[in-house]
Amino acid sequence: MNRSIITVVGKDTVGIIAKVCTYLAERQINILDITQTIVQGYFNMMMIVDTSHISEDFRTVASELEALGNSIGVQVKCQREEIFEKMHRI
Amino acid sequence: MININEVIETQRMIQKDNLDVRTITVGISLLDCSADTVDEVCAKIKSKIIRIAGNLAKTAEDISSEFGVPIVNKRISVTPVSIVGASACRTPKDFVKIAIALDEAAEEVGVNFLGGYSAVVSKGMTESDRLLMQSIPEAMAVTSRICSSVNVGSTKTGINMDAVRIMGEIVKETAYATRERDSLGCAKLVVLCNAPDDNPFMAGAFHGVTETDAIINVGVSGPGVVKYALESVRGASFEVLCETIKKTAFKITRVGQLVAQEASRRLGIPFGIIDLSLAPTPAIGDSVADILHEIGVEKAGAPGTTAALALLNDKVKKGGVMASSYVGGLSGAFIPVSEDQGMIEAAECGALTIEKLEAMTCVCSVGLDMIAIPGDTPASTISGIIADEAAIGMVNQKTTAVRIIPVAGKDVGDSVEFGGLLGHAPVMPVNRFGCSDFISREGRIPAPIHSFKN
Numbered sequence: 001m002n003r004s005i006i007t008v009v010g011k012d013t014v015g016i017i018a019k020v021c022t023y024l025a026e027r028q029i030n031i032l033d034i035t036q037t038i039v040q041g042y043f044n045m046m047m048i049v050d051t052s053h054i055s056e057d058f059r060t061v062a063s064e065l066e067a068l069g070n071s072i073g074v075q076v077k078c079q080r081e082e083i084f085e086k087m088h089r090i
Numbered sequence: 091m092i093n094i095n096e097v098i099e100t101q102r103m104i105q106k107d108n109l110d111v112r113t114i115t116v117g118i119s120l121l122d123c124s125a126d127t128v129d130e131v132c133a134k135i136k137s138k139i140i141r142i143a144g145n146l147a148k149t150a151e152d153i154s155s156e157f158g159v160p161i162v163n164k165r166i167s168v169t170p171v172s173i174v175g176a177s178a179c180r181t182p183k184d185f186v187k188i189a190i191a192l193d194e195a196a197e198e199v200g201v202n203f204l205g206g207y208s209a210v211v212s213k214g215m216t217e218s219d220r221l222l223m224q225s226i227p228e229a230m231a232v233t234s235r236i237c238s239s240v241n242v243g244s245t246k247t248g249i250n251m252d253a254v255r256i257m258g259e260i261v262k263e264t265a266y267a268t269r270e271r272d273s274l275g276c277a278k279l280v281v282l283c284n285a286p287d288d289n290p291f292m293a294g295a296f297h298g299v300t301e302t303d304a305i306i307n308v309g310v311s312g313p314g315v316v317k318y319a320l321e322s323v324r325g326a327s328f329e330v331l332c333e334t335i336k337k338t339a340f341k342i343t344r345v346g347q348l349v350a351q352e353a354s355r356r357l358g359i360p361f362g363i364i365d366l367s368l369a370p371t372p373a374i375g376d377s378v379a380d381i382l383h384e385i386g387v388e389k390a391g392a393p394g395t396t397a398a399l400a401l402l403n404d405k406v407k408k409g410g411v412m413a414s415s416y417v418g419g420l421s422g423a424f425i426p427v428s429e430d431q432g433m434i435e436a437a438e439c440g441a442l443t444i445e446k447l448e449a450m451t452c453v454c455s456v457g458l459d460m461i462a463i464p465g466d467t468p469a470s471t472i473s474g475i476i477a478d479e480a481a482i483g484m485v486n487q488k489t490t491a492v493r494i495i496p497v498a499g500k501d502v503g504d505s506v507e508f509g510g511l512l513g514h515a516p517v518m519p520v521n522r523f524g525c526s527d528f529i530s531r532e533g534r535i536p537a538p539i540h541s542f543k544n
Contacts, residue, residue, distance in 0.1 A: 005092065007097055007098075007101065033091065035093070035094045036094075037094055039098065044094065044098065046094040046097050048091065048092070058155075058156050059155045059156065062155060062156070062158075077101070077158055078158075079156070079157055079158035080156050080157050080158075081092065082157070082348055083100065083157040083158065083159060083345060083348060084092045084096055084097055084100055086344040086345065086347065086348045087096075087100055087341045087345060088092065088096040088099075088100075088341070089092075
């Protein structure tokens with residue numbers, strides 16, 4: 001499994017999760033976990049996903065997600081999980 | 091499993107506090123590039139650098155976007171050129187040809203600096219070492235990406251005062267050779283004592299002869315992250331302060347370790363070390379001076395600064411050591427003046443003097459760094475400053491360095507602009523009393539008594 005973390009930050013609006021999830025389904029990206037919280041009035045969502053079945057390279061998916069975020073007015077980032085694991089777990 | 095608060099914390103460090111990997115530096119041995127003619131040496135050097143580091147820039151960009159952490163610089167360090175060129179170079183001009191070949195190779199593989207235009211003369215100088223040192227002013231003037239360093243002493247060998255005397259003059263000549271660009275050449279020239287073989291940071295990086303054929307060394311950075319973490323413990327005890335720095339340094343270093351291992355795997359080059367240094371940039375919020383302020387001194391240079399810096403340096407190491415399998419290089423807090431907005435402000439308002447900076451170099455890495463001084467400073471005074479720093483390094487068994495810029499045609503009250511990561515700085519006053527009788531003595535200062543440990 002190739003786990004990545006997708007984060008969505010921005011003003012809450014209708015259909016954010018729907019749009020992101022539709023994109024992920026099209027790219028064969030399986031969602032393993034979703035957490036959502038509001039930090040300082042901002043919508044914060046974190047998804048743990050499995051990117052082992054994507055056909056494009058990782059950079060393409062990350063930049064497409066970023067563009068998708070821009071189109072709905074939120075910031076979307078996709079990063080490999082290791083950076084968080086390394087930083088916060090011994 | 092990772093939780094959302096941890097993810098938010100990491101992203102904040104990167105986006106708001108300037109956490110980044112400062113450099114991936116590939117060390118390349120050029121020992122197999124010696125030949126009978128200079129042209130042959132140049133051709134071999136270029137082909138080897140391009141073969142080994144050709145994919146460095148792209149690999150670094152891939153890693154950067156996959157992990158979402160900026161990798162600011164891609165760099166190369168090579169075997170000290172005085173050794174590589176020894177068989178072929180007969181004049182300083184011959185060495186300049188090698189500098190140009192290195193510059194072209196650096197440009198072709200897309201790195202912004204290449205270090206190793208160096209001589210290691212801590213005890214004595216070969217003819218080749220002398221020629222390389224004489225070639226430095228022209229080499230710095232005709233190249234844009236080459237960094238030069240000369241190691242003039244060590245705890246084991248003492249200080250080579252002949253080299254110290256020569257380097258005072260070379261620094262002046264380099265300043266003059268690059269006078270059209272605020273003596274920028276001196277920003278790429280550093281004089282060291284106890285130089286490490288595996289330093290990834292410029293200008294002092296070179297690939298020592300104790301190293302393998304090619305190696306990846308990574309320098310992390312994050313003064314802004316430490317500063318932010320300390321904002322939450324204002325007024326707390328030293329115990330709390332120190333624990334906060336350690337924990338933050340651990341997190342920063344883990345990012346470096348991850349990036350280093352990925353780069354090593356993808357490039358097929360072994361991982362060498364992580365350099366734990368806190369390296370500032372001129373960007374707002376990326377300043378070591380701001381951390382000192384947060385610890386409690388009004389301005390960098392105020393009484394208490396040396397103690398605060400000693401504390402910071404030690405805690406960064408203690409936190410970082412556990413985060414990486416191998417640490418090395420310089421590993422400490424850097425205190426360059428022109429590359430740190432807080433330092434620049436402290437120098438401008440008179441809080442920070444060269445004498446105080448010298449005291450600070452006793453407790454941190456590396457030395458008097460990126461300090462602009464008047465262009466009419468005598469060469470013997472620059473040699474005196476170099477000797478003082480080398481003595482601190484020699485006696486305290488640590489790396490020290492001098493990278494000062496006697497800016498041609500400028501005096502106290504003027505300021506200089508180097509641009510980019512090299513920043514800008516006010517010209518700082520230098521003690522006007524001389525030391526020429528001291529510097530004109532020949533030979534070397536013997537090693538200190540505590541170096542005899544056998």
